[in-house]
Amino acid sequence: MSAKDSPSDKPSPNAARSGAGPRRLKVALLGCGTVGAQVARILLQDAAELAARSGAQLELIGIAVRNTATRRDVQLPAELFTTDAASLIDQADVVIELLGGLDPAGTYIQRALRRGASVITGNKALIAAEGAGLGALAAENGAQLRYEAAVAGAIPILRPIADSLAGDHITKVLGIVNGTTNFILDAMDSTGAAFGDVLAEAQQLGYAEADPTADVEGHDAAAKAAILASLAFHTEVAMDQVHCQGITQITAQDVADAKASGYVIKLLAIAERTAAGISARVHPALLERSHPLASVRGAFNAVFVEAENAGDLMFYGAGAGGAPTASAVMGDVVSVARRLAAGGPLPLSSHTSPATLVDFAHIDTRYWIGLSVSDQPGMLARIATVFAEHGVSIEAMNQSAADDGSAHLRILTHRGAEAALSSTVQALGALDTVASVTSVLRVEGN
Ligand SMILES: NC(=O)C1=CN([C@@H]2O[C@H](COP(=O)(O)OP(=O)(O)OC[C@H]3O[C@@H](n4cnc5c(N)ncnc54)[C@H](O)[C@@H]3O)[C@@H](O)[C@H]2O)C=CC1
Ligand SMILES: N[C@@H](CC=O)C(=O)O
Ligand code: NA
Numbered sequence: 217m218s219a220k221d222s223p224s225d226k227p228s229p230n231a232a233r234s235g236a237g238p239r240r241l242k243v244a245l246l247g248c249g250t251v252g253a254q255v256a257r258i259l260l261q262d263a264a265e266l267a268a269r270s271g272a273q274l275e276l277i278g279i280a281v282r283n284t285a286t287r288r289d290v291q292l293p294a295e296l297f298t299t300d301a302a303s304l305i306d307q308a309d310v311v312i313e314l315l316g317g318l319d320p321a322g323t324y325i326q327r328a329l330r331r332g333a334s335v336i337t338g339n340k341a342l343i344a345a346e347g348a349g350l351g352a353l354a355a356e357n358g359a360q361l362r363y364e365a366a367v368a369g370a371i372p373i374l375r376p377i378a379d380s381l382a383g384d385h386i387t388k389v390l391g392i393v394n395g396t397t398n399f400i401l402d403a404m405d406s407t408g409a410a411f412g413d414v415l416a417e418a419q420q421l422g423y424a425e426a427d428p429t430a431d432v433e434g435h436d437a438a439a440k441a442a443i444l445a446s447l448a449f450h451t452e453v454a455m456d457q458v459h460c461q462g463i464t465q466i467t468a469q470d471v472a473d474a475k476a477s478g479y480v481i482k483l484l485a486i487a488e489r490t491a492a493g494i495s496a497r498v499h500p501a502l503l504e505r506s507h508p509l510a511s512v513r514g515a516f517n518a519v520f521v522e523a524e525n526a527g528d529l530m531f532y533g534a535g536a537g538g539a540p541t542a543s544a545v546m547g548d549v550v551s552v553a554r555r556l557a558a559g560g561p562l563p564l565s566s567h568t569s570p571a572t573l574v575d576f577a578h579i580d581t582r583y584w585i586g587l588s589v590s591d592q593p594g595m596l597a598r599i600a601t602v603f604a605e606h607g608v609s610i611e612a613m614n615q616s617a618a619d620d621g622s623a624h625l626r627i628l629t630h631r632g633a634e635a636a637l638s639s640t641v642q643a644l645g646a647l648d649t650v651a652s653v654t655s656v657l658r659v660e661g662n
Contacts (some may be wrong), residue, residue, distance in 0.1 A: 226312055227332050227359075228310040238502040239272040239557050242559075243549070244308035245279045246301055250313035250422050251338055251365070252279070253290040254542035260292070266546075268555035278304045286451040302327065310552055312545060316426060321646035322346055329353045329361065334556065336548040338365030338541055341430070344455040345438035347446065347565065360555060362548035368393050368517040369441045370503040370540035371533040372547065377447045377521065382566075386448040389487040390660065393440040395423040395515030396431035397463050397483040401500075402513050404471045405480055411466060417623040423536040434462035437485045437498040444519075445487035451571040451654045453487075459576040466500055470655045473586060473626060474502050477614065478512045484660055488579075493572035495579050501660040502584050509661065521527075577635035582611070584628050584640060586654035591623040595649045599625070602647065606640040608632045622651060628659065 239286055257477055259266070259276045267273045278338070279292070280301035298304055305311055309327040313335060314449065314624050315321045321342050325335050337343065343363050350635055354361040364374045368391065377386065392398050403414040415432065418424050423431075430436045447455040474481050479502040487496045503510045508530050512518045517535025519648050522653045531592055534540035562571040589595055596613075609630040631636060638656075645653045 227334075231407065241272045241274055241309040241310065241553055241556060242277045242307055244277055244304040244328075245314065246304075246313045246321070247316070248281050248288060248292070248297075248316035249277050249314065249316075250538040251541045251545065251568045252312075253288055253292070254538040255312060255314065255545050255549075256292050256296070257290045258542055266550060266553075269618060271557035272553040274310075274549065274553060277307055280304050302575055305333070308333050308660060309556065310549065311335050312394065312549065313339060314545070315339070316341070318345060322350075323352060325361075326353060329357050329359045332357045332359050332458075334360040334362075334552045336362045336365075336545055336552060338545060340436065340439040340443060343634065344442040347443065348452045350433045351567075352553045356621070360552045362552055363443070364548050365544035367443050368519055368531070369533070369535040369537065370393070370543045371519065371531050371535060372544070373519050373531050374443070374447055375547075375551075376529075377444070378566075379593035381521070381523055384526050385489075386521060386544050387489050387524060388522040388616045389448050389485075389508065389519060390522075391440070391444065391485045391519035392433075392482055392512050392517050393444075393485045393519065393535060394431055394437040394510055395517060395534075396425075396428065396485055397434075397437070398512060398517070398535075399423060399515040400432070401463060401466070401471070401481055401483065404466070404468060405475060408468055408472065408478065410468050411464065415449065418515070421515065422566075423428050432462050432464050432499045434460045434483065437483060441485035441487055441496045441498050445485045445494060445552065446489055446567070448521075449489055449494050449571065450566050450568045451494065452567050453494065453496050453571055455575070457496060457571075457573050459499070461493075461499040470586070470657065473655070474657070477584075477626065477628075478505055478583070479503060479584070479659070480505055481657065482512070483510060486508075486660065490574065490580070492578065493573040493574040495576070497579065499658055501658045503659075503661045508660040527548050562602060577633070577638075578580055579634045580631050580636065581634055582629050582631050582659040584626065584655075584657045584659050585643070585644070586656075587625040587627070587644060588618065588651040589623050589625055590649050590653050591617070592649065595623075598647060598649055599627075599644065602643045603627075603629075603640055606636050606643065608636055608640045624654070 284297040518532040
């Protein structure tokens with residue numbers, strides 16, 4: 217059957233029980249870019265195995281694209297392509313959305329869910345913005361909504377959090393969930409390169425979003441942090457509740473200083489539950505080189521999960537790229553198809569508790585502060601006084617001479633409230649012995 221076939225009635229979840237052989241599920245693919253093309257390849261190439269594993273014949277009925285004449289890296293039958301996404305959706309039992317962006321992806325997903333068709337997407341921006349509403353729409357219509365590819369690409373992380381750990385209490389999720397920024401920071405760490413020199417290479421390798429600002433400003437990781445926090449804590453955490461800071465301000469000097477002190481700088485997505493409530497944040501942070509996340513190189517991702525009964529768990533793998541991300545999409549397709557073949561949908565998430573979000577000013581963290589100072593008697597005492605006045609305790613301090621006769625101080629604090637730490641930095645910047653605050657980074661992992 218092709219994209220031109222006539223529309224079917226609403227999908228029936230119980231049709232597999234008719235006794236007429238394996239259920240035939242019509243699959244519509246929206247988008248044929250980096251990930252979509254790989255999903256189409258797998259659907260066609262592995263059709264027999266997918267049928268055996270899912271209990272349903274997965275028939276790719278069409279691929280919605282902007283231009284049917286565009287040449288693509290993967291050879292696919294020309295008759296599958298259509299520019300009429302709406303008609304394609306109206307014929308499908310399962311819709312795979314791999315367009316990206318909020319619109320029309322959101323409109324198409326709603327259209328599919330309203331018909332009772334199940335949806336698989338890798339669109340973290342959309343799920344972070346509208347996931348709760350789309351989940352409710354799926355439930356209302358007896359459809360399934362899955363998005364394993366949206367967080368950490370190929371790494372199975374959402375289903376482990378939502379299913380495997382459903383009987384535990386997750387306390388913290390600490391992840392490297394953006395391949396582009398990890399690639400950049402890793403290259404800066406291993407070659408001493410500047411930020412701008414490495415970004416173009418990450419874009420060429422196909423890891424970066426269409427607008428790489430989403431990667432380097434932390435928005436992509438913040439969307440993933442919102443999804444992780446929502447699933448881990450069974451609540452709804454919106455993207456705008458995630459404190460977000462990217463890596464554009466990280467200098468080659470920061471990376472070299474961190475390295476000299478035994479740290480590596482990583483962009484971390486952190487979702488945490490404390491007695492005060494939940495917090496979700498994305499920012500660059502120093503990790504000791506012995507931390508398991510410190511060894512995550514290149515565009516790889518890893519997610520470290522702390523749960524009350526399970527203890528510490530680590531998930532590692534390819535967080536981006538066409539085939540790896542398609543693997544996660546196909547896992548969802550088979551899971552959805554199995555449930556359709558077995559007779560009914562199950563929700564991925566349970567949003568049972570309202571979120572009490574801790575204001576970012578009250579999170580508990582450690583700072584690593586770089587100061588350029590004039591090296592004169594009493595300077596260290598004045599700096600130490602500022603810390604004492606703000607109730608912030610210093611764990612370690614290191615001083616080195618700069619070429620111009622001034623000194624460079626690196627100060628590591630003990631844990632303290634974000635607000636106290638940031639006002640300490642402000643007060644330090646106002647001291648006349650401090651020429652400039654050269655860097656302020658948080659330290660995570662212990
Ligand atoms: N590339 C990656 O490594 C990963 C991507 N994702 C997500 O997967 C989704 C797809 O990503 P990519 O394949 O990398 O993007 P892409 O930009 O390579 O492909 C998207 C395709 O959709 C097409 N498209 C966009 N709007 C359309 C419309 N209205 N009608 C028809 N076609 C339209 C574009 O022309 C393009 O060919 C995004 O949501 C992305 O965030 C998730 C994890 C990893
Ligand atoms: N741009 C993203 C792609 C995967 O989500 C990344 O770099 O990780
Ligand atoms: Na994943």
